[in-house]
Amino acid sequence: MKKVLKHSGLNILTLLVALFGTTAIYAQYGYGSQYGYGSRGGYGYGSQRSSIPQAQTPAEEPKPKTAEELVDGEMPRITEALELNEFEQAVLSSVLKKYVQERIEAQILKLPPEKMAEVYENITKRQDEELKAGLPLEKYEAFVALQKDGVSKTLKKNKKKKKEKRKKSKN
Template identity: 85%
Template sequence: MKKIIQCSSLKVLVLLLILLGSSEIYAQYGYGNNGYGSRGGYGYGRQRSSIPQAQTPAEEPKPKTAEELVDGEMPRITEALGLNAFEQAVLSSVLKKYVQERIEAQILKLPPEKMAEVYENITKRQDEELKAGLPLEKYEAFVALQKDGVSKTIKKKNKKKKKEKRKKPKN
């Protein structure tokens, strides 16, 4: 009888060692799929850091340069005024020069009275240079464009074209 008890206690001991050993292996090496976790990754699910992640503030967009501002508006201005390549080049270069001066004046952050005086001076010099470089009708159209805005000028131009098409008799 002692032999049977010794034999069965030995079996129980071996069984207990196998069960404890297998749970240890199971806990240490994951679930068996791909070796380390079921996603083929490195762990046992989503890993979280104990260090909180700081929210980085979004970078403020850099202010556009004078060239970028003028180049962005030139196609619309050209369409509104019907400029040829030479007139477009003259207008573009003059605008870039004086837009740059306006940007520099803004950077100085002068008092409002002084700023108005500086802007008026810049506008006066810009107008003189544009008068010298553009034909009179194009210059006047540009001045009207500045007063009305590009969108209104394009709409007016389109209305004129529609009226002219209506007036022409069809043959």
Template identity: 80%
Template structure:
């Protein structure tokens, strides 16, 4: 009888070691299909899990409108390059533009009827032109007026063409 008890104790010990050993292997190598997380069969529990609860999407905030100072500061490098302004002329032009761009923004906020709005804008433009005439040399003022008509990119292209033509003439 003692033999049967010993034999049962060994069986118990072997069974216990197999259970502990298999849980170690299972924990170390994942689910056992491929090992090291390489699942050879479709969806084996790895990867991104989807939730059945719908997620609320955040409404995107409208970007805040730029201030007159931000608008003018963003355009001044291009204008300075196109008109070849010195520091004093750049400061005069910048301050005048900021002042009148701010007035235009305020006029838009009022949401006046179209005929009244155009009258207000004409008045603002007239005062801006008078102030720029007084603050800038005549050729720079005329260049600025042409810049407003043509746009910055066209004026820059014209300036580049003029420089190329001067180089060609000086070489010949």
């Protein structure tokens, strides 16, 4: 009977040594841990890289801007160049949004070049008529000049005019 107890005590002792020994090995070599030897670029022991390749998603094409986004982006510069008040700014903005949307829709149709030119000319005529009715004459003429010259040139002209006025007022 004493032999049975010795074997069971020896078995328990062996089991305890094995349990403590394996935890020491896990701690030393970093099995499954972020730290230790297993974390060096996937070499050796520990957590490994996934063998499943990652699918690369193609870069999304930028979405074309809407008529509102285009006009809202340009309105601050146009307002500065033409020195518009809030009412004039609202009129110009609404008319431009309407006709820019029509131009975008015409581009989507992909008409032949001669037909496209005719459509654009028609849109421009209607836009000009509506702007003439909604804006004071001098602001309308300034807008037509702005379209011809561009916003940058108009802003430069305005700065020159202001400088000349300052020089005259000083003299």
